[in-house]
Amino acid sequence: MNTACASADTRPRTVPGDLAMWCFILAEQTVFALLLGALAHARGRWSELFSAGMATVHPLGGPGSVDVQSQTAFAARTPRARRATKSRLAVWTRRATRSVAYTLQTRRA
The missing domain is CATH 1.20.5 (Single alpha-helices involved in coiled-coils or other helix-helix interfaces)
Structure with missing residues (x-):
């Protein structure tokens, strides 16, 4: 077995x-x-x-096909780009928050 x-x-x-x-x-x-x-x-x-x-x-049929295929490619890449933008935004927000907090702490001292 x-x-x-x-x-x-x-x-x-x-x-x-x-x-x-x-x-x-x-x-x-x-x-x-x-x-x-x-x-x-x-x-x-x-x-x-x-x-x-x-x-x-159009005899080649290319302009319309290229247009549709490029739109599809951009639509497929949109979720990944949004995730990357959100993560970059999150990193920037954390850095900005830390910078503001540091600035506020140094002004109080």
């Missing part, structure tokens, strides 16, 4: 996060799938209209 398997963790596995968060993610994916289905249906039904519209789109 393998003792490594016998001493394995027997706690039930749970999904991380809140149930409401997972319900929101599932709802968002469902809406996205429905919109893609509607787009595919409309493109099949009115193909000449879509062909005329595609002629007006």
Whole structure:
């Protein structure tokens, strides 16, 4: 008998996060799938209209893609930047508080 398997963790596995968060993610994916289905249906039904519209789109498609990707990158970095700013602010606040307290103590003496 393998003792490594016998001493394995027997706690039930749970999904991380809140149930409401997972319900929101599932709802968002469902809406996205429905919109893609509607787009595919409309493109099949009115193909000449879509062909005329595609002629007006930038041939490389790059400017819009770069814009969306850069916005996503900045949005993804925002929480880390806020945490860093808060920690820097906390350090600055402690230093400023100590400096003011030292100044007040030296003026009293």
